[in-house]
Amino acid sequence: MKIIQAYKDANKEWQYFQEKATLKNPLVLVFGNRYLLENPEIIKDIRTEFPYEDIVFGSTAGEIISCNVNDKSVSVTAIEFEKSSFVVERENILDYGKNAKDLGEKLYTKMPKENLKHLFVLSEGSFVNGSSLINGLENNIDSKISITGGMCGDDARFEKTLASYKEDPKEGEVILIGFYGDSLDISYSSFGGWIPFGPERVITKAEGNILYEIDGQPALDLYKKYLGEKSNELPQASLLYPLNVTPDGKKEPVVRTILNINNDDQSMILAGDAPVNSRVQLMMASVDGIAQGAQTAAKIAMATRSSKPELALLVSCIGRKLVMNQRVEEEVEQVREVIGERVPMAGFYSYGEIAPFNGSTSCELHNQTMTITLISE
Structure with a gap:
């Protein structure tokens, strides 16, 4: 697995965490401030800097990249899989009369099932009922397949969220990423601390x-x-x-x-x-309680692994960010201490986190948790 990560604040240059390189058919995850994702010039800049086909966009209530928590920025994580593969599908809730269960069922039927190991969801966050979406995704699912992900955010405005696959970010989108291959080792957890x-x-x-x-x-x-x-x-x-x-x-x-x-x-x-x-x-929660909850989530995610993680996808809740305020990076640092200094971390602050209860594959919509997905080949 090869990973390139970079971020950019408005009107500033790209900042890279690894040496800039060209990747082969990567999955590109773009998490960013909603206002920036509405800016055609910013989108053009992203596509120029990362000229790849499989780009997934999602608006956030804060971007997680490495040990940084950024606001009013765009963060990009490009992942080249060497032994495994991925498939991305999308649907729009506005085409379903806002019936999230029907949309979830349709999305899952579009996914190839052979060698499917894990699903990651990036959903519209302001009016999709996350519980119903999960019910639809799980309606006919193989019990061995796990689901994690999150609901897009819009800082603390709650006006609208954006997401997309290949297209420019727009309202109503629900994105489903399937990870395929026997070589994949994927673990996950979700924990609060409230x-x-x-x-x-x-x-x-x-x-x-x-x-x-x-x-x-x-x-x-x-x-x-x-x-x-x-x-x-x-x-x-x-x-x-x-x-x-x-x-x-x-x-x-x-x-x-x-x-x-x-x-x-x-x-x-x-x-x-x-x-x-x-x-x-x-x-209610304290800053220390939330940071400890993130550490607990990381320990649970690491407990079932047979190999070291190569990528950590973090979805944390906007409520946690508001409580922690200036100390928000402490919960990300707690995760890093557990999973290892060199594991690239990417993710966002959300309006809802999607993960099974610990020790289960049956999925739930959570709020106020740190949800972690650890991936390696």
Whole structure:
């Protein structure tokens, strides 16, 4: 595996982490600030600097490259596989009436199945229901195939996200990358570091990812009572106080970020499903707790490997970034300490992370986690 990484701030020159070289048919991952990905001159510059066919674009709430966390930049990771291969497919949620389950089913059917080892998803992040997307992808999947990835971001604006394959970045795109070959060693993990607090309550009315009532009370009204004065800062303040949701009949909880609020009907729009009868609790975090969570994620991802990783794809949540603020690079440094100094790292801050629960291949949409995918040939 050969990897070339570079990044560029607006109106500045490209900065490379390895010696610039020409690669053979690489997979090129471009993570960048949404405003920059809307700029035709920036896109032209990327295509000139990396004149390859298989380019995947995704907007972010921050770019991870090496041990750096950048804002208002574009980061590029070009990967040449020497023993294995990849296939990229795309669909647009706007062609499916925003039905993410149908889109997921269609995307998976387009993927060749022979020697398929792993799927990486890069999805529109502002209105795709990530839980439904995963349900569609997994509907007919072989249980041996794992899925990781994330929902694109738009800093803390939540206006719109962009993604694309080959084409210029646009709204509504969901990209699926399949990795193929017996030589591939792929491991993954997802861990948070957030702490539940307050009483555990029950969701009594919800529809998909819209939460209406908790314990028979309007969800938003109850949430505001917990936040106190911080409720004046909604919906941004909700990124610091997500929900810990344990669906009825399941042992493992998932964290749900609140993407938006509706004062008219007192509902909250979440980044994924929160089914009726789920147990729910508020969560909070410290900088140290989040950094420790990233280290734990890295240890879990390394525990099942038979070879050293050659590439680490990191998808972390915007909520973690907002809590850590100026110390945000600490969680990336914690990952580096565990996986090794020389392993190239690439990724982004997201509106949702996609990964199985640790020790499983059954996938979930997570929020507020550090999700790691380690790849080697």
